[in-house]
Amino acid sequence: MPRGVAIAVSCIALLFNLDDLVAALERLGSPGSLLDFLYLLICAAAVGVVCWFPRTGALLLWIAIPLSAVSGDIALLIIVGPIICITVTAVGTLRFVVLDAAALVLGTIALTIRWTRWSHNFSPILWTGAFLLAASTALGLVLRAVLNARSERRHQEKQLIEAQKRAEEAAEQERQRLAHDMHDYVAHELTVIVAALAAARARREAGQQSTELDAELMQTLEQTSRKALDELRRVLRLLDGDDGELIPGSLSYPPSLSPIPGDRHGDEGESVAALVRDAAKDLQVIGDEVEIAIDPDVAELSPTNEQRSLLQRFLSEAVTNVVKHGGHGSRVRICANTVDDGWQVSLANTLMEGASGPEESTGLGIRGLRREAAAQGCEVSAGPISEDHEWMTTLTVPGRPAF
Numbered sequence: 001m002p003r004g005v006a007i008a009v010s011c012i013a014l015l016f017n018l019d020d021l022v023a024a025l026e027r028l029g030s031p032g033s034l035l036d037f038l039y040l041l042i043c044a045a046a047v048g049v050v051c052w053f054p055r056t057g058a059l060l061l062w063i064a065i066p067l068s069a070v071s072g073d074i075a076l077l078i079i080v081g082p083i084i085c086i087t088v089t090a091v092g093t094l095r096f097v098v099l100d101a102a103a104l105v106l107g108t109i110a111l112t113i114r115w116t117r118w119s120h121n122f123s124p125i126l127w128t129g130a131f132l133l134a135a136s137t138a139l140g141l142v143l144r145a146v147l148n149a150r151s152e153r154r155h156q157e158k159q160l161i162e163a164q165k166r167a168e169e170a171a172e173q174e175r176q177r178l179a180h181d182m183h184d185y186v187a188h189e190l191t192v193i194v195a196a197l198a199a200a201r202a203r204r205e206a207g208q209q210s211t212e213l214d215a216e217l218m219q220t221l222e223q224t225s226r227k228a229l230d231e232l233r234r235v236l237r238l239l240d241g242d243d244g245e246l247i248p249g250s251l252s253y254p255p256s257l258s259p260i261p262g263d264r265h266g267d268e269g270e271s272v273a274a275l276v277r278d279a280a281k282d283l284q285v286i287g288d289e290v291e292i293a294i295d296p297d298v299a300e301l302s303p304t305n306e307q308r309s310l311l312q313r314f315l316s317e318a319v320t321n322v323v324k325h326g327g328h329g330s331r332v333r334i335c336a337n338t339v340d341d342g343w344q345v346s347l348a349n350t351l352m353e354g355a356s357g358p359e360e361s362t363g364l365g366i367r368g369l370r371r372e373a374a375a376q377g378c379e380v381s382a383g384p385i386s387e388d389h390e391w392m393t394t395l396t397v398p399g400r401p402a403f
Contacts, residue, residue, distance in 0.1 A: 089137055
């Protein structure tokens with residue numbers, strides 16, 4: 001029942017019965033005055049609470065019916081009864097509505113018999129009671145339909161708002177996923193390209209050109225450029241809607257954990273050692289000093305597809321950060337070893353003076369890695385490890401190695 005209607009009915013009940021209650025209080029002490037006062041009080045309370053507590057109001061009305069028969073006053077019931085019947089029919093359960101209607105029918109018959117002094121002639125009281133009962137029940141059913149329609153409309157509006165909210169959240173998640181894809185792959189490849197070209201220029205200016213190194217550099221640049229171009233095309237197709245269809249029955253987009261076309265890091269079944277060596281090669285080709293230390297228990301470990309994708313992203317982000325913050329010719333140490341509850345891969349590098357420090361980074365890549373790692377029960381950490389301007393990034397994967 002709407003709050004405004006409930007308050008209005010309660011106020012009407014109080015004002016309507018106020019004079020009668022005051023008069024009954026003044027007559028207390030005379031014969032039958034206590035019964036009259038109790039009858040008026042119950043009727044007033046029934047109307048006052050029925051909108052808030054329909055069953056309580058109906059029960060009070062049922063109590064008021066025999067009191068009316070004893071006191072000989074039925075005028076108040078002619079007003080209170082329909083109000084209770086309309087409200088209970090509108091907001092009560094169907095089972096209780098039937099029970100209330102049966103009680104009112106029996107009460108009407110009992111009052112008719114009381115007032116006709118056991119006569120077999122139908123009294124106008126019976127017809128009046130039947131009319132009021134039928135009319136109030138019909139009005140209650142109409143009000144019930146209106147309230148149900150209103151409730152259904154509110155429910156649909158709520159569902160629509162929730163659907164719009166889920167769609168906005170899905171769009172935001174997709175936007176963040178695309179941003180992470182661009183950062184993890186395209187930014188990595190472009191960073192390696194820039195660093196490789198800077199290394200080539202530094203060798204030329206120093207007179208240390210090498211045909212073999214230049215050939216390897218050109219090959220790396222070609223492969224890296226193709227990978228960046230392939231990823232850009234994939235993202236553009238996704239933005240254009242070719243590959244960005246929703247998964248049926250959901251508002252989420254398909255994950256982008258599949259390897260990039262032409263990416264040598266994404267071969268299914270590739271071991272941890274192979275992925276680590278590929279990352280080291282990216283750093284060596286731009287002139288960094290790379291040291292690799294791989295535990296034999298981890299060297300030939302074949303991680304799951306999810307773990308391999310996470311490790312690939314981790315190494316990509318770590319290599320990008322080395323290039324950005326380590327400067328040309330930085331010393332890098334890549335380790336893969338077992339830990340108490342699993343295995344981990346770490347990459348430590350020096351931070352050369354003059355290079356952009358980690359404090360200037362946006363942190364987008366590490367935040368995305370940590371979220372993805374947490375979803376798989378893994379952990380990513382990054383921070384300084386000594387006073388000699390060194391930085392370490394670590395990926396820890398739970399579970400013993402399986403070969």
